[in-house]
Amino acid sequence: xxxxxxxxxxxxxxxxxxxxxxxxxxxxxxxxxxxxxxxxxxxxxxxxxxxxxxxxxxxxxxxxxxxxxxxxxxxxxxxxxxxxxxxxxxxxxxxxxxxxxxxxxxxxxxxxxxxxxxxxxxxxxxxxxxxxxxxxxxxxxxxxxxxxxxxxxxxxxxxxxxxxxxxxxxxxxxxxxxxxxxxxxxxxxxxxxxxxxxxxxxxxxxxxxxxxxxxxxxxxxxxxxxxxxxxxxxxxxxxxxxxxxxxxxxxxxxxxxx
Amino acid sequence: xxxxxxxxxxxxxxxxxxxxxxxxxxxxxxxxxxxxxxxxxxxxxxxxxxxxxxxxxxxxxxxxxxxxxxxxxxxxxxxxxxxxxxxxxxxxxxxxxxxxxxxxxxxxxxxxxxxxxxxxxxxxxxxxxxxxxxxxxxxxxxxxxxxxxxxxxxxxxxxxxxxxxxxxxxxxxxxxxxxxxxxxxxxxxxxxxxxxxxxxxxxxxxxxxxxxxxxxxxxxxxxxxxxxxxxxxxxxxxxxxxxxxxxxxxxxxxxxxxx
Numbered sequence: 001x002x003x004x005x006x007x008x009x010x011x012x013x014x015x016x017x018x019x020x021x022x023x024x025x026x027x028x029x030x031x032x033x034x035x036x037x038x039x040x041x042x043x044x045x046x047x048x049x050x051x052x053x054x055x056x057x058x059x060x061x062x063x064x065x066x067x068x069x070x071x072x073x074x075x076x077x078x079x080x081x082x083x084x085x086x087x088x089x090x091x092x093x094x095x096x097x098x099x100x101x102x103x104x105x106x107x108x109x110x111x112x113x114x115x116x117x118x119x120x121x122x123x124x125x126x127x128x129x130x131x132x133x134x135x136x137x138x139x140x141x142x143x144x145x146x147x148x149x150x151x152x153x154x155x156x157x158x159x160x161x162x163x164x165x166x167x168x169x170x171x172x173x174x175x176x177x178x179x180x181x182x183x184x185x186x187x188x189x190x191x192x193x194x195x196x197x198x199x200x201x202x203x204x205x206x207x208x209x210x211x212x213x214x215x216x217x218x219x220x221x222x223x224x225x226x227x228x229x230x231x232x233x234x235x236x237x238x239x240x241x242x243x244x245x246x247x248x249x250x251x252x253x254x255x256x257x258x
Numbered sequence: 259x260x261x262x263x264x265x266x267x268x269x270x271x272x273x274x275x276x277x278x279x280x281x282x283x284x285x286x287x288x289x290x291x292x293x294x295x296x297x298x299x300x301x302x303x304x305x306x307x308x309x310x311x312x313x314x315x316x317x318x319x320x321x322x323x324x325x326x327x328x329x330x331x332x333x334x335x336x337x338x339x340x341x342x343x344x345x346x347x348x349x350x351x352x353x354x355x356x357x358x359x360x361x362x363x364x365x366x367x368x369x370x371x372x373x374x375x376x377x378x379x380x381x382x383x384x385x386x387x388x389x390x391x392x393x394x395x396x397x398x399x400x401x402x403x404x405x406x407x408x409x410x411x412x413x414x415x416x417x418x419x420x421x422x423x424x425x426x427x428x429x430x431x432x433x434x435x436x437x438x439x440x441x442x443x444x445x446x447x448x449x450x451x452x453x454x455x456x457x458x459x460x461x462x463x464x465x466x467x468x469x470x471x472x473x474x475x476x477x478x479x480x481x482x483x484x485x486x487x488x489x490x491x492x493x494x495x496x497x498x499x500x501x502x503x504x505x506x507x508x509x510x511x512x513x514x515x516x517x
Contacts, residue, residue: 002379009368009376087365094356094363095339096380164288252342256279 002096006104010083011111025112026119029071033064040183049185051129051219061123065219066182066211068117072141073148073207074173075109080152081159081166088160091255098251099244102156106149113141124218136217136224144210146236150243157250180207206235267351269432269463270314270337275346277307277332306332307487310346314465314480319458321478321495322467323502328484330467334358334434337465352431352463355381357422366410370401370420373409377424391427398453399423400446419446426453433457436467451477471499 040046041059048062083105084098091098117137124130159165179202181189186208189199202208209231213224283300286292307329314320324330335341336348338356363380364373374395378388396405399420401412409417425433433454454477458464468474474481475495482492483502491498 001382001384002376005372005376005379009365009372090363090365092340093358094377094380162287162289162292164290168289256341 002100003104003107006083006087006101007107007111008104010079010105010108026116029064029067029116030119033060033067036063036067036183046184049220051124051127051221058127061120061127062185062215062219063183064120064123065215066180068113068120068137069140069144069211069214070177070180070182070207071116072109072113072144073210074177075113076106076145076148077152077155077169077173078166079105079109080149080156081169084156084160088255091251097248098255099153099247102149102152102247106145106152110141110145114138117141120218129219129221131221133217133221133223137214139229140210140214140217140224140232143213143232143236144207146240147206147210150236150239150241153243153247157247157254160254176207180205180211182211206231206239209235267316268313269316269318269351270312270465271347271349272310272312272314272333272337273347275307275310275333275336275343275348276305277329277336277341278344279304279306305487307336307343307484310484310489312482312489312492314463316351316463317458317461318463318480319454319478320463320465321474321481322465322484323469323471323474323481323499324484325506329487330484331358331436333484334436334465334467337432338434350432353381353429354432354434355425355428355430356434356436357425358434358436363424364409364417364421367408369408370405370412373420374405374424378428381428381430383428388428395420395423395427398427398449415443415446422450426450426457430457430462432463432465434465434467437469471503475499 037060041048041063046059048057048059050057051061080102083101087098087101090096121130121134121137155165155169159169181202186199186202189202191197191199209228212228213232216222216224216228281302281304283302286295286299310329310333322330322333332341334356335358336343337350338354338358339350340356340358363377365376368376371392374392375385375388378385378391396402399405399416399422401416401420401423404412404416405420409420412420425435435454451473454464454466466474466477478495480493481495481498483490483498485505491501
């Protein structure tokens with residue numbers, strides 16, 4: 001109930017004063033797809049693996065299918081700190097479980113992202129590249145949301161005390177984007193570079209498994225590998241649970257600060 | 259008062275509660291500062307309440323008096339669950355509605371109506387229940403058409419009236435009120451007092467924090483007196499208030515002697 005109120009608030013705050021409304025939220029991801037496709041697909045001539053029906057090797061779509069998941073992750077980690085700040089005054093005057101504000105914000109983000117996912121699916125449909133495996137796309141998005149929220153809980157608590165955490169998070173997120181195979185395919189990653197096991201690092205990134213699930217679902221149209229699903233679930237659930245526990249233990253102290 | 263149906267379990271039980279606040283002067287607000295100031299931190303602790311034990315019976319109208327900084331508001335916040343006691347425990351039984359300060363629990367960007375729903379959700383009430391109470395809330399607050407305007411454009415009077423209106427119209431089992439009614443005009447104050455008396459006769463437990471001894475004497479059937487974070491006296495309003503006022507005037511005399 002409270003989660004719903006906060007989710008509605010977030011959605012309204014974003015689009016209330018905007019004539020373009022929901023379409024506006026598509027502009028940013030679509031621009032990102034266009035720019036990265038230009039740089040990596042056209043200029044660097046990155047090759048995308050072929051889709052299930054073998055018709056297309058469109059780098060933009062390969063990119064988009066990973067980006068959908070990344071955007072959920074990014075928006076929630078970043079938003080958590082903002083949602084926390086948004087209710088901190090309120091929380092000093094009335095008791096409510098503060099985590100509901102973050103969960104509501106994450107729910108609103110998922111809703112917006114589903115629009116993005118819908119566009120991706122429509123394009124895939126136009127290219128006759130659809131299958132029942134599509135059902136795993138929302139699964140991947142929810143897993144990404146849980147994983148992000150777990151980290152967001154922790155970031156929100158720390159940021160409430162040390163305001164520069166949000167800048168640090170922004171830097172880490174922009175590094176993180178290139179640590180997962182979104183603008184490149186996993187198979188071109190070298191085993192070792194500069195003495196570092198690069199392929200291993202990319203592979204062990206929890207988001208890697210989640211993005212792999214999404215790509216299998218919507219690009220390759222294969223049933224996601226059980227190993228990927230298991231790893232993705234394990235990370236999402238454990239990080240979410242740990243973040244929530246930490247948040248619950250610490251949020252009371254923060255609302256007592258003058 | 260002797261009606262057996264009204265004799266209930268205690269609504270609020272405060273047992274051996276102490277509350278310590280951590281105050282840090284120039285607390286670092288960034289990691290950078292924290293690292294620069296490593297080991298040179300000025301942390302102080304303030305005991306806002308010490309060893310308070312208090313039972314408020316169901317259906318009682320309980321008054322809390324005391325000077326500024328005596329811990330009244332802290333105690334009310336602890337009852338409301340906003341703060342947690344450092345030691346001891348507080349139990350409140352029943353749906354608790356609190357009106358702690360001006361426009362408490364409103365989000366400035368949302369409209370009055372949206373805030374009513376948000377507040378309701380915080381009290382555990384569903385949308386339908388709040389929708390049912392909406393007309394009463396708007397009517398009582400006198401906010402009128404402005405209910406659909408964001409509360410940030412409200413005057414302080416409107417803020418407070420809507421806040422009070424929500425707090426009393428959600429059928430609370432326990433109502434905590436902190437001084438706020440003093441803000442409204444005479445007419446609204448009277449309506450608030452009238453409404454609180456009505457709630458009270460409906461079985462709601464009310465805890466009122468106030469400086470106004472006359473008001474407390476008129477409304478409350480039990481009074482607690484907080485002084486410097488400690489409970490000086492609790493009991494019959496006349497007795498407690500008389501000694502509170504005597505002490506206040508003594509302190510006042512002492513102060514005017516000094517000046």
